[in-house]
Amino acid sequence: MPTSSVTIEIDPNTKRVVREGIPKELDPAAASAVEEGLRLVEAHGGEVTVVTMGPADAVDDIRKALAMGAEKGIHITDEALAGSDTLATAKALAAAIQKGEFEIVICATEATDTYSGLVPGQIAEILGYPLLSFAKEVKVEGDKVTVHRQSPGGYQVVEAELPVLITTTSGINEPRYPSLKGIMGAKRKEVTQYAAADLGLAADQVGEAGAREKALTIGKPPAREAGQVITDEGDGGIKIADFLAELKVI
Amino acid sequence: MATIWTYAEVVDAKLASISLEILTKAAQLGDASTILLGSAPDDAVQTLGNYGAKKVYRSADAVFDKHLVGPHAKVLEDLIKQHQPDVMLFGTTYTGRDLASTLSARMDCGALTDVGELEEQGGSFVATIPALGASYQNTATLVNPGTKLMLARPKAFEAKPVGGTAEVVEVAAPSDASLQRITVVDEVVQPPEGPSLEDANIIVSGGRGLKAAEHFQMMRDLADLLGGTVGATRAIVDAGWVPYALQVGQTGKTVKPSIYIACGISGAIQHLAGMKGSKTIIAINTDPDAPIFKNADFGVVGDVFKVVPQLIDEIKRRKGA
Numbered sequence: 001m002p003t004s005s006v007t008i009e010i011d012p013n014t015k016r017v018v019r020e021g022i023p024k025e026l027d028p029a030a031a032s033a034v035e036e037g038l039r040l041v042e043a044h045g046g047e048v049t050v051v052t053m054g055p056a057d058a059v060d061d062i063r064k065a066l067a068m069g070a071e072k073g074i075h076i077t078d079e080a081l082a083g084s085d086t087l088a089t090a091k092a093l094a095a096a097i098q099k100g101e102f103e104i105v106i107c108a109t110e111a112t113d114t115y116s117g118l119v120p121g122q123i124a125e126i127l128g129y130p131l132l133s134f135a136k137e138v139k140v141e142g143d144k145v146t147v148h149r150q151s152p153g154g155y156q157v158v159e160a161e162l163p164v165l166i167t168t169t170s171g172i173n174e175p176r177y178p179s180l181k182g183i184m185g186a187k188r189k190e191v192t193q194y195a196a197a198d199l200g201l202a203a204d205q206v207g208e209a210g211a212r213e214k215a216l217t218i219g220k221p222p223a224r225e226a227g228q229v230i231t232d233e234g235d236g237g238i239k240i241a242d243f244l245a246e247l248k249v250i
Numbered sequence: 251m252a253t254i255w256t257y258a259e260v261v262d263a264k265l266a267s268i269s270l271e272i273l274t275k276a277a278q279l280g281d282a283s284t285i286l287l288g289s290a291p292d293d294a295v296q297t298l299g300n301y302g303a304k305k306v307y308r309s310a311d312a313v314f315d316k317h318l319v320g321p322h323a324k325v326l327e328d329l330i331k332q333h334q335p336d337v338m339l340f341g342t343t344y345t346g347r348d349l350a351s352t353l354s355a356r357m358d359c360g361a362l363t364d365v366g367e368l369e370e371q372g373g374s375f376v377a378t379i380p381a382l383g384a385s386y387q388n389t390a391t392l393v394n395p396g397t398k399l400m401l402a403r404p405k406a407f408e409a410k411p412v413g414g415t416a417e418v419v420e421v422a423a424p425s426d427a428s429l430q431r432i433t434v435v436d437e438v439v440q441p442p443e444g445p446s447l448e449d450a451n452i453i454v455s456g457g458r459g460l461k462a463a464e465h466f467q468m469m470r471d472l473a474d475l476l477g478g479t480v481g482a483t484r485a486i487v488d489a490g491w492v493p494y495a496l497q498v499g500q501t502g503k504t505v506k507p508s509i510y511i512a513c514g515i516s517g518a519i520q521h522l523a524g525m526k527g528s529k530t531i532i533a534i535n536t537d538p539d540a541p542i543f544k545n546a547d548f549g550v551v552g553d554v555f556k557v558v559p560q561l562i563d564e565i566k567r568r569k570g571a
Contacts, residue, residue: 087359090355118350118351131351159433160433171494211360214391224545228549238564
């Protein structure tokens, strides 16, 4: 299954980033999460590790993050994990994260089509890390992490002490493009592979078998009735004004 | 009869509309109760009763305002374990996602987000969930024993008062310091431009077809003339042209205005997910094959830089007349 958020972690000393759930292309939201990790490392030292769970070709996306500047990759891949629901996905990612000593985990808040938005919070709970969600700005001072958390009417300034799990909103930064040197270097960087058993996950905990979320039917919603489409012949704006007038808007 | 609980949120010192929407749904499905934590307007309990809550589990303790997740999740966990409601319903909101994901991991159960419809079928709760940007409408259920955690899409259900009265059940606020690890030190209000996207009757939205950030002003000009507000696609939010607050779509806001004018928007499924419910859709795009035209009531295949300025001039002319 294409999982869907990004996890990055950083440790104040050996800061690294973990990234999870990378779609076919390095999703802009995922790239933003990686970027945020790289910026924290540049400011505070350490290194970034990227983690994803997905089929064999997910490693291409790990390479993209490595090309941006991440140091290491972790790829969780196993047939037994196919069909995992959000909690099973979170368990696998959390287990991989627990194999290292990461103090900051960063996930994108919103990423791919299948994204539920639950996995980061589940990982935080499993790890026992405070969840700093929907961050549009991140600051680390000593042990204290401060984020601007998106709220319906503005933002909240929210603090917690390390270790933390942060979810970043899209647009938090402008992700860098990998340099040619970065792309070449990425090929030599270490990517560790884990299967479900390596993470201590029993077959009945993950995949289809372990899923509590069951899809029942897949269907198409009723289509909208087709409207009128015209080609602009110099009066397109006037035609729209006529249409708005019919609707009594103007 | 099924017992359905909801989590109530307060936004800008008012009960959030999503909270009344899910409560209305809960009351239609069974015996509804609501959990309300932290500061809330004086008439909140009365309002919740009016929208169908039989009980309101309530603590006004400041710990719920000062900290996120920890105290709230603890109260929810304890109440759910004690009373075992069939369904615990949240809004798909910032807070709803934080709490439901935390509880899901803590209680080792599943959770369904983005629920657009919910019904009981032979004892199980079946959720209809738009997928792949609402190009699919799937149904799903949770098979874990015990309470089912669900998060409803904003505006999926209509909030309707039923004229009831709620009994208040005071709950104790947890004081354990280990639950107070996430602290809110400040709240910053950023007043939106014009009416909020969710409340706007007319939305003028721009996409990548605008070619540069400065051309978004055209959207504002048109929206101002029509008394509406502006929206945007994820592409131009990601490009940094406009703030995230303006994003319409699967990962942004879901809107249902009377009129949605899509300018230079191709109509990616993720964007359609957020605006397909608009009553009337008008689209302007250079590409006649753009998916947006399949969803438009009125489409103009043309250059936004010609059509929109002409539309603006024409509205001004007619208003002046």
